[in-house]
């Protein structure tokens with residue numbers, strides 16, 4: 001059975017409350033029953049908008065996700081958000097390891113691995129981001145970087161947990177730059193990631209795991225990327241902030 005495609009929107013630190021509600025309303029209105037039967041759609045608003053956006057999405061096929069979490073259930077962690085709080089706020093998904101946290105906030109593979117386990121303990125589905133810098137690609141290190149991020153980032157997972165995971169391959173040079181990876185570059189990286197999952201967790205996990213592509217995905221390039229055999233969906237930044245462009249990407253996945 002083919003893997004179900006999964007399109008997620010990462011709203012990053014954008015939208016006012018009113019824009020967030022309106023965007024969620026329009027996205028939900030554009031995902032009909034047939035679309036919902038054939039693929040998964042989620043949006044990941046900023047933390048303070050999770051509850052009001054969750055309210056808008058209630059009883060719709062669009063799932064709610066957060067953009068980060070801490071690894072502990074609770075504690076003296078000023079400014080952090082527990083994965084259990086996210087569950088209680090209605091989240092099904094959480095993004096972990098986005099490059100804007102890896103490189104902007106120096107979050108290490110080991111730290112992200114703790115978050116991954118914390119999120120799974122809380123019952124969240126994780127979108128785990130990996131990807132190389134431009135300098136690493138140009139130095140021919142793409143695969144070794146992905147390998148390190150997978151080895152350290154996914155340490156201690158069971159095959160069953162790996163099978164249910166979403167990996168987002170987001171080459172850092174393609175994020176917010178308008179410079180999308182070519183279909184061949186995306187397919188090559190995704191096939192490499194799947195092969196590594198097979199090696200570590202077995203072929204059942206490799207067949208079931210969802211591998212999204214992220215980085216300058218737009219309505220014009222989504223269909224070509226999604227046609228690649230190992231591209232199971234997209235993690236969309238800028239184009240997820242307009243319902244029209246996000247829904248066009250959703251339709252490209254049908």
Ligand SMILES: O=C(CO)COP(=O)(O)O
Nearest residue numbers: 010175176215216237238
């Ligand atoms: O970082 C991204 C999604 O997480 C991609 O962002 P853009 O789609 O804006 O390039």
